[in-house]
Amino acid sequence: xxxxxxxxxxxxxxxxxxxxxxxxxxxxxxxxxxxxxxxxxxxxxxxxxxxxxxxxxxxxxxxxxxxxxxxxxxxxxxxxxxxxxxxxxxxxxxxxxxxxxxxxxxxxxxxxxxxxxxxxxxxxxxxxxxxxxxxxxxxxxxxxxxxxxxxxxxxxxxxxxxxxxxxxxxxxxxxxxxxxxxxxxxxxxxxxxxxxxxxxxxxxxxxxxxxxxxxxxxxxxxxxxxxxxxxxxxxxxxxxxxxxxxxxxxxxxxxxxxxxxxxxxxxxxxxxxxxxxxxxxxxxxxxxxxxxxxxxxxxxxxxxxxxxxxxxxxx
Amino acid sequence: xxxxxxxxxxxxxxxxxxxxxxxxxxxxxxxxxxxxxxxxxxxxxxxxxxxxxxxxxxxxxxxxxxxxxxxxxxxxxxxxxxxxxxxxxxxxxxxxxxxxxxxxxxxxxxxxxxxxxxxxxxxxxxxxxxxxxxxxxxxxxxxxxxxxxxxxxxxxxxxxxxxxxxxxxxxxxxxxxxxxxxxxxxxxxxxxxxxxxxxxxxxxxxxxxxxxxxxxxxxxxxxxxxxxxxxxxxxxxxxxxxxxxxxxxxxx
Numbered sequence: 001x002x003x004x005x006x007x008x009x010x011x012x013x014x015x016x017x018x019x020x021x022x023x024x025x026x027x028x029x030x031x032x033x034x035x036x037x038x039x040x041x042x043x044x045x046x047x048x049x050x051x052x053x054x055x056x057x058x059x060x061x062x063x064x065x066x067x068x069x070x071x072x073x074x075x076x077x078x079x080x081x082x083x084x085x086x087x088x089x090x091x092x093x094x095x096x097x098x099x100x101x102x103x104x105x106x107x108x109x110x111x112x113x114x115x116x117x118x119x120x121x122x123x124x125x126x127x128x129x130x131x132x133x134x135x136x137x138x139x140x141x142x143x144x145x146x147x148x149x150x151x152x153x154x155x156x157x158x159x160x161x162x163x164x165x166x167x168x169x170x171x172x173x174x175x176x177x178x179x180x181x182x183x184x185x186x187x188x189x190x191x192x193x194x195x196x197x198x199x200x201x202x203x204x205x206x207x208x209x210x211x212x213x214x215x216x217x218x219x220x221x222x223x224x225x226x227x228x229x230x231x232x233x234x235x236x237x238x239x240x241x242x243x244x245x246x247x248x249x250x251x252x253x254x255x256x257x258x259x260x261x262x263x264x265x266x267x268x269x270x271x272x273x274x275x276x277x278x279x280x281x282x283x284x285x286x287x288x289x290x291x292x293x294x295x296x297x298x299x300x301x302x303x304x305x306x307x308x309x310x311x312x313x314x315x
Numbered sequence: 316x317x318x319x320x321x322x323x324x325x326x327x328x329x330x331x332x333x334x335x336x337x338x339x340x341x342x343x344x345x346x347x348x349x350x351x352x353x354x355x356x357x358x359x360x361x362x363x364x365x366x367x368x369x370x371x372x373x374x375x376x377x378x379x380x381x382x383x384x385x386x387x388x389x390x391x392x393x394x395x396x397x398x399x400x401x402x403x404x405x406x407x408x409x410x411x412x413x414x415x416x417x418x419x420x421x422x423x424x425x426x427x428x429x430x431x432x433x434x435x436x437x438x439x440x441x442x443x444x445x446x447x448x449x450x451x452x453x454x455x456x457x458x459x460x461x462x463x464x465x466x467x468x469x470x471x472x473x474x475x476x477x478x479x480x481x482x483x484x485x486x487x488x489x490x491x492x493x494x495x496x497x498x499x500x501x502x503x504x505x506x507x508x509x510x511x512x513x514x515x516x517x518x519x520x521x522x523x524x525x526x527x528x529x530x531x532x533x534x535x536x537x538x539x540x541x542x543x544x545x546x547x548x549x550x551x552x553x554x555x556x557x558x559x560x561x562x563x564x565x566x567x
Contacts, residue, residue, distance in 0.1 A: 065402065197421040203403055204413065207365055207396050212467070213389025213417040259403045 003256060003263050010255075010270040017277035018045070025285060042182075043173045044280060047234045047241065048272035050185055052252075053192070054230035055245025056268050057223050060203045060261065062129055065250065066308060069231045070242035071133050072117060073140030074110050078235045080143040081109050082165045087150045091161040099174045103181070106236035107229075113139075114228030122221055129206075129220070168239035168294035170280055181237050188229045195223055199261035241294055247301040248272040250308060316341055317362060317471065317503070322371035324357055331357045332368070333527035339520075341470075344497050344504045346514040348538075349524035350548055355507040356397070356475050358524065362505070363394035363473050375471065389417035392471040393464040397479055401448060407459045408444040411435055414466030434466035437492055453480035461489065465496070472496065474506045478513065486510075490517040515539045515561045523547045539563065 021044075022037050058069045085093075085105070117139070121132045151159055198219050201209045210216050234241060252268035279293050317339040324332040332354040339345050347355040360366040362373050364380050373380040375391060393414075411434050415427040423431075435444050438458045448456055457480060464472055474493075478486045494517055496502040508514050514521055514535075521538040523531045530547050531538055538544075539561040544552050552565045 063402070200421060201413065201416055204401065207394070208413075210365055210385065211363070211389065211394050211464075212413060213386035215385045257404050259405055259409070 003258060003260075006255060007263065007266055007270070010267060010274070014270045014273045014277070017274050017281070021277045021281050024281065039173060039175060039178065040170050040280070041277065043170050043178055043237060044276045045273050046178070046182060046185060047170075047238050048244075048248075048276045049269040050230045050234045051241060051245040052248050052268035052272035053189070053265055054227045054234070055242065055249045056252075056261070056264055057192075057199070057230075058227050058245075059249060060199050061220055061223050061227075062133065063203065063205055065253065066246070066305070066312075067133070068242045068246045069227050070240070071140070072114065072136030072228075073143055074114065074228065074231050075235060075240040075242055076140040076143035076147065077110055077113050078106055078232075078240060079162075079166065080147045081106050083147045083150045083154075083162050086158050086162055087154055091158040099177045100180070103177045103236045107184075107232045110232035110235065111228055114232075115225065118221060118224055118228075122217060132224075165239055167292040168241035168297075169292050170238055170276075171289070173237065177237065181233050185230065185233055188226055188233075191222075192226050195219055195226075196261060196265070200259060203259055203261070239294065241297070243294075243301050244272065244275065244297050247297065247304055248275055250304070316376065317505070318374040319358070319362065320372050320374070322358070322361055322368045322373065324354075324361060324366065324369050330527050332361065334371070335524075335527070335529055336371075337522055337529060337532060339503065339505060339522075341503050342497060342501045343519035344493060344506065344517060345520040345522060346518040347505065347507045347522050347524060348509075348511055348514050348547070349530070353524040354527040355524050359394065359473050359475050359505065359507055360396075363392055364388060365394060365396070386417055389467070389469075391469055392473065393467040393469040394473040395460055395464050395475060395477065397476045403448075405448050406445050407440055407448065407451070407462075408435065410448060410459050411440075411444075411462045411466050414463040414468075417467065430466050430468055434462040437465055437495075438462040439488070454482065454485045457481060458485065458489065461492075469502075471503045471505070474504070476507050476509065478508065478510065486513065493517065511539070511544070511563050511565075515563065535561065 018041055021041055022034070026033055054069050059065050059067055085102070117132065117135060120135065121129075151162060154162070198209070198214050201212050201214050202219070202223075204212075206216055231242060248271040249264075249268045251271050252264055255271070256263055256267050258264065275297070276293070279296050282296060283289060283291060283293050319335055319337045319339075321334050321336050322332055323330060323334050331352075335354075335358060347358065349355055357366065361368045362380070364385070367381070375383075375388075380388065408431065411431050412423060412427070414434065415423060415430060419427050435441055438461055440455075440458060440462055443451065443455065448459065451459065457477065461474070461477060464474070472493075477489055477493075481489065490513055493504050493506070497504050497519075506518075518535060521531075521533065521535060522529060523538060523543070525547055531543050539554060541552055541554055544550075544554075544563065550565065552563045555562050555564055
């Protein structure tokens with residue numbers, strides 16, 4: 001089967017970029033460098049998988065291939081939480097600097113916000129899913145403005161701390177947080193397996209899905225909660241990075257030209273891992289930490305996005 | 316039998332379906348006709364649980380639609396709406412295979428393949444079954460979607476304007492297939508249709524809606540009369556009998 005060999009190729013590519021990241025320019029102090037690199041690569045694999053799957057699910061539920069979950073405002077909420085913490089508690093406080101507490105707080109806020117948003121949406125029957133996107137967009141903008149407002153008032157030294165968090169980065173991840181994130185992701189993905197079979201049908205649209213016996217509201221609600229948790233995990237772990245999802249899911253669609261989500265889930269996760277691992281290699285060895293990974297991703301992703309729009313408008 | 320008991324549905328203040336009660340007989344083709352905005356599509360959506368009614372209830376074979384599991388309903392009733400835009404890269408056969416989802420939940424069995432082949436043959440799509448949907452014309456796409464509902468193998472098939480975008484040849488072909496489904500396999504077919512001549516020639520019963528209410532219902536002979544049609548559409552239509560079929564001449 002052609003899909004299978006493509007998947008194997010991707011798997012090898014992912015393995016190669018992970019190995020490349022682990023062993024290039026390892027130097028004489030490998031017993032120090034290797035565990036640190038392993039930690040980073042674990043975070044990269046986790047984030048890559050999580051973002052790719054969350055975006056794929058979100059695009060399937062919304063039947064739109066140029067959306068990312070960032071549209072429901074979780075990224076902006078993350079920045080708001082970080083800024084508010086620094087604003088009120090100062091950059092030296094425990095809550096800001098202790099990664100575990102910070103991680104828990106960020107995830108808590110994002111998941112609760114998403115659930116409230118969904119409640120609003122699903123309280124009335126037959127509500128259009130675009131209503132959710134619109135609401136999310138408005139909340140996102142609101143969070144963004146409020147964040148800028150506080151950032152303007154803040155002490156410049158403290159602003160440095162926030163600025164650090166504005167870009168996704170794998171350079172400073174703690175093992176304890178990583179373990180928390182992995183467990184949370186594992187449980188969520190396990191829950192997702194219950195719904196994988198419905199994804200293909202959902203991509204045919206709401207009415208066809210109902211016709212084929214999918215309990216639409218029930219399934220979509222659960223899928224959106226899964227998306228919210230996955231996005232929150234990735235964002236709290238490394239910072240706002242949902243744009244990556246748009247890039248890798250579309251690459252996966254282009255590569256596989258299939259509608260089968262079973263394949264697409266693995267494909268987009270692998271593409272995502274390759275992109276992140278190779279990108280991080282660039283950051284460390286070519287740019288020697290002079291730029292952030294998310295800057296590179298946004299740059300390449302932006303170009304690809306424009307290409308997508310141009311091509312869609314032609315057909 | 317499909318029983319609709321005093322069903323109402325309104326958008327804002329406007330009642331789109333207003334206290335409608337109707338019984339639909341098994342094994343027959345029932346056409347829903349009426350002017351634009353009469354509530355035909357909405358009624359079909361309510362019967363097939365795509366929408367829920369504000370008041371009233373729908374029973375299929377004595378079971379309340381609201382209280383039946385969606386998956387069980389999907390084996391009993393299939394609905395095809397009028398606009399089917401897909402951005403997916405899907406072959407005709409893939410699409411038809413989706414009709415088997417209520418049974419196999421995505422893992423196709425040998426038995427499923429038999430139903431899929433049969434549905435493709437019924438709609439005469441054999442030579443294009445491996446083509447992708449975006450390579451097909453509007454009419455071919457429509458036939459592929461109908462093949463999907465046939466593969467679903469339900470007792471009740473609901474079609475919302477299945478003749479949209481189709482030329483005469485394919486319209487006739489689809490109506491003949493529906494006739495065969497009713498006559499040979501005993502399926503119950505409900506269609507919303509705009510061309511009253513197609514309704515007149517191919518259906519057993521006609522239900523006419525106007526402003527969300529049932530204006531008339533009965534056999535073709537009872538409904539296709541100048542008097543009744545004037546009440547429904549508000550225009551004069553002479554009716555000619557050609558080969559024992561009632562044809563409305565509504566062009567002047």
